[in-house]
Amino acid sequence: MNIEAYDAARNAIQKTGFTPEIQTKISLFLTAAKNTNALFLGAVELQPFAGVAHQFLHTQYFHEMEAIVLLTKVTQWASNPRIYAEAIRITAPIWNDNRMVPGFSGTNSDDPSSFYRGLALGHALLSQVRLTPIIPADQDETNAYVVALRSIEQDNARMIQTQINLLRAVSPKLPKEDGEALVEEKQEIVKAAFIQFLEWLGKS
Amino acid sequence: MPYINIGKNRIFYSIEGDEGRELIVFINGLTQSTGLWLTYQEQLVKYGYRVLIYDMPGQGQSSKPVLFIPLEEQAETFIKLLDELKIKDCHAAGISFGGVVGLHAAIRYPERIKSLIAMSTFSEMPAQLEMLGNALHSAITQAGFPLVQALLLPMNLSSPWLEKARPGIMEMVRKGYASNDPYAVQNLMESFVNFKPFTDQLARIRCPTLILNGEFDYLTPRDTHEIIRRNLPTSRLMIVQNGFHAFTLEMPDITIRIVEGFLRCVLEGKWKGDQSVWVASDNPKSEVYATRCIGDHMRAVFLGTGKDKQFSGEIEEWKLPLPGKPLASAPKAIAPQKAFAETRKQTRSAAIKAKKTS
Numbered sequence: 001m002n003i004e005a006y007d008a009a010r011n012a013i014q015k016t017g018f019t020p021e022i023q024t025k026i027s028l029f030l031t032a033a034k035n036t037n038a039l040f041l042g043a044v045e046l047q048p049f050a051g052v053a054h055q056f057l058h059t060q061y062f063h064e065m066e067a068i069v070l071l072t073k074v075t076q077w078a079s080n081p082r083i084y085a086e087a088i089r090i091t092a093p094i095w096n097d098n099r100m101v102p103g104f105s106g107t108n109s110d111d112p113s114s115f116y117r118g119l120a121l122g123h124a125l126l127s128q129v130r131l132t133p134i135i136p137a138d139q140d141e142t143n144a145y146v147v148a149l150r151s152i153e154q155d156n157a158r159m160i161q162t163q164i165n166l167l168r169a170v171s172p173k174l175p176k177e178d179g180e181a182l183v184e185e186k187q188e189i190v191k192a193a194f195i196q197f198l199e200w201l202g203k204s
Numbered sequence: 205m206p207y208i209n210i211g212k213n214r215i216f217y218s219i220e221g222d223e224g225r226e227l228i229v230f231i232n233g234l235t236q237s238t239g240l241w242l243t244y245q246e247q248l249v250k251y252g253y254r255v256l257i258y259d260m261p262g263q264g265q266s267s268k269p270v271l272f273i274p275l276e277e278q279a280e281t282f283i284k285l286l287d288e289l290k291i292k293d294c295h296a297a298g299i300s301f302g303g304v305v306g307l308h309a310a311i312r313y314p315e316r317i318k319s320l321i322a323m324s325t326f327s328e329m330p331a332q333l334e335m336l337g338n339a340l341h342s343a344i345t346q347a348g349f350p351l352v353q354a355l356l357l358p359m360n361l362s363s364p365w366l367e368k369a370r371p372g373i374m375e376m377v378r379k380g381y382a383s384n385d386p387y388a389v390q391n392l393m394e395s396f397v398n399f400k401p402f403t404d405q406l407a408r409i410r411c412p413t414l415i416l417n418g419e420f421d422y423l424t425p426r427d428t429h430e431i432i433r434r435n436l437p438t439s440r441l442m443i444v445q446n447g448f449h450a451f452t453l454e455m456p457d458i459t460i461r462i463v464e465g466f467l468r469c470v471l472e473g474k475w476k477g478d479q480s481v482w483v484a485s486d487n488p489k490s491e492v493y494a495t496r497c498i499g500d501h502m503r504a505v506f507l508g509t510g511k512d513k514q515f516s517g518e519i520e521e522w523k524l525p526l527p528g529k530p531l532a533s534a535p536k537a538i539a540p541q542k543a544f545a546e547t548r549k550q551t552r553s554a555a556i557k558a559k560k561t562s
Contacts, residue, residue, distance in 0.1 A: 003379060003382055003383055006382045123270070123387070127385060127386065127387045130381070130382070130386075132350070132378075132381070133378045133379075133381055133382040137374050137375065137378075153348065154347060154348055156348075157344070157345075157346075157347060157348025157349065157386065158345070158346060158347075158348075160387065161345050164271070164387060164390070167270075167271055168271050168272070176271075176272070177212065179271065180212070180269060180270055180271055180272070181212075183270040183271060184270055187268075187270065
């Protein structure tokens, strides 16, 4: 990950604290990430199968929803419409990638890699979007917004275990190398968007 | 920054020192990256060596295989890196996870490894190490990488070092978290799920091998190194005084002195792989490189035995009768306050006597 981008974001927050503008930027990106994963998980909810994998994905779906609700509650939303417009631009590649997962977005669920793609996107979102390094060292740790960020990040570390285990175990008739390549592709998409987001935060 | 593609992985490396010099390769521990060897690279290049450092797949700036990183492939990657760089053979030094990779390479590619330094490492997992590994794995899967960092720091480093580094530790942890991909670290950890003990293959290593073990290494204590020493005929075990698991980070000056001394011995043909045990000098500027370990090197406390000539007749013995034997004189039933006053009186008169004598 790009340390310079992290440092710039952290330094910006150190100067001003978690202003409504900064909170809005973070929450818009984070909710986009959570919503994208939840869309796939929600689609899985509708699939006609039930098993251990379903149970884990079902649980994760509600955890993602909880995170979104938590952010909605703790964020002091800014009124500047340009922030929202820019957030849409930055998160567009992630939203765009969501079209590749099966379910109500209409892709062909006979494609053996479609379920894998959804899991891979979730894996990338849960692993690449790490926000605690932007929290300044002298930040009040009891600040509600900081508490929420830390809590979401810790939950991500637990949730990603579902993706890691299913990506290894699921056999979507994909050769191992193809599976790896798919996962790596999603990592790159999310990483690029996340670095752009950090740079945007650094300019706050 | 130089990268080389090996299979589907992009490997980050750095090589310094003129071609034709003796080359030593440093192999990282689990959560390390090349940055931690930069001092070593700089110093050893000054001393006339060529130094190669690299990030294994899953580490630092190299590719992060997302799902699978077989442990066995790490030694192959190391050798393929040498191939790509047109390096026929080398000296290798690996710590912890990197020590395992170094040992694997020396077993499977003996013609490529001229000498080996195996630091804070193991060839099989005693129960304690296995359980610690499991605990760290639980930490990363249930609470995330920051907890692993929080556990590894005090596990692998000494209090004096931590105390000195305290003001910068939070930033160090933050950078470590931001620059490592936790899933890749988890993959590296999980590559040990299929770990096969290879102690029975150690005898196949023919090159001079120095085994380095920190005196107070908690993660890989003396016994894991002792197993290697006993089974590797060309080895010597050296204990690094006051060293913890990550002594290469804590005491680079001493470790560089040890590494350079070892290479010197090997290159001058003076290496004796006699499975003896030594204690490294704690002064990197001393000509005394190490002293032979006397007593039982497996013990945490030093035990002088009758065989140690330099200690015979000098070891003070504190003798007390065994329990159950009658007291030399009947106990005096005195009040605690009086006993305290009595003790103070005795201490004071002893101090006055000592002052007069001096």
